[in-house]
Amino acid sequence: MGLPQPPMPIALYHGQALPPVLLLHGGAGSLPDPDTQKRRQEALAGIGAAVLAELAQGLSAVAAVALAVEKLEDCPLFNAGRGAALQSDGLARLSASLMDGARQKFSGVMLATHLIHPSRLAAYLQSREESVVGPLGAQLIARELGIPPQSPLTQAAIERWARALAEKDRSGTVGAVALDRNGRLAAATSTGGSGANFPERVSDSATVAGNYASSYAAISSTGIGEQIVDDGLAVRLETRVRDGQSLLAATQKTLEEAQSLRRRYGWIGVARTGDWVVACTAEAIAWWGSDRAL
Numbered sequence: 001m002g003l004p005q006p007p008m009p010i011a012l013y014h015g016q017a018l019p020p021v022l023l024l025h026g027g028a029g030s031l032p033d034p035d036t037q038k039r040r041q042e043a044l045a046g047i048g049a050a051v052l053a054e055l056a057q058g059l060s061a062v063a064a065v066a067l068a069v070e071k072l073e074d075c076p077l078f079n080a081g082r083g084a085a086l087q088s089d090g091l092a093r094l095s096a097s098l099m100d101g102a103r104q105k106f107s108g109v110m111l112a113t114h115l116i117h118p119s120r121l122a123a124y125l126q127s128r129e130e131s132v133v134g135p136l137g138a139q140l141i142a143r144e145l146g147i148p149p150q151s152p153l154t155q156a157a158i159e160r161w162a163r164a165l166a167e168k169d170r171s172g173t174v175g176a177v178a179l180d181r182n183g184r185l186a187a188a189t190s191t192g193g194s195g196a197n198f199p200e201r202v203s204d205s206a207t208v209a210g211n212y213a214s215s216y217a218a219i220s221s222t223g224i225g226e227q228i229v230d231d232g233l234a235v236r237l238e239t240r241v242r243d244g245q246s247l248l249a250a251t252q253k254t255l256e257e258a259q260s261l262r263r264r265y266g267w268i269g270v271a272r273t274g275d276w277v278v279a280c281t282a283e284a285i286a287w288w289g290s291d292r293a294l
């Protein structure tokens with residue numbers, strides 16, 4: 001007989017609001033120290049308020065999530081863009097994606113190096129036939145857009161990398177979902193992967209398991225990417241909503257499955273009805289929502 005398993009942590013927040021609705025996350029994983037937690041919460045609230053103001057002025061959902069994730073990539077407190085974790089060989093390889101629910105168009109970049117904003121490339125790919133590109137494609141597109149090479153390396157990232165090599169710290173990722181004034185939905189997600197992971201390990205964030213939006217629901221995931229991919233998390237939640245479940249019912253069912261498999265991940269979501277959720281089976285998820293900010 002095996003040892004009894006410790007209980008799974010579980011968090012579920014939900015509500016319903018009139019559009020525009022915006023939710024952001026700053027990653028799920030271990031509980032950070034109180035100071036980091038507070039600073040992340042303040043950063044999410046500042047970025048959330050700024051983007052919500054634009055959504056209220058008529059910005060589209062897809063432009064709003066792209067803007068929110070770009071701002072989150074600029075903040076070194078999160079594992080994306082400037083704060084990205086380094087892979088075990090010491091290089092930051094960034095992945096990001098964007099999905100416009102109104103067009104049901106996914107775009108993303110995987111393992112982009114020498115830049116801060118992989119989400120900009122994902123946004124540009126919305127206008128191209130190719131949906132997802134790898135590291136070389138990302139470099140070529142950055143060149144096409146006139147984005148100069150830039151290192152996301154910070155002292156803090158190097159110190160975290162050294163610790164993560166020993167501890168296998170696996171938290172991170174940023175994301176946004178939005179429902180705009182015209183009822184359109186969108187989702188965006190960006191990550192440096194998990195701390196010190198295998199070189200060129202690809203995360204879930206630039207796949208439809210990590211990020212998905214349609215005219216029914218928009219979902220951005222965070223947590224252990226391999227588990228998110230194994231469960232097809234974001235697209236599974238969207239399919240449940242498309243097939244008639246409320247976003248809350250879809251979330252409760254998916255949380256049950258995650259608990260039974262002892263998964264360690266979370267997600268934010270919004271449906272066309274204005275229903276929104278934040279769910280997590282890791283110790284903590286950093287999030288902000290427009291409904292709570294009002």
Ligand code: GLY
Nearest residue numbers: 193194203223225
């Ligand atoms: N969810 C981010 C990662 O595992 O890379």
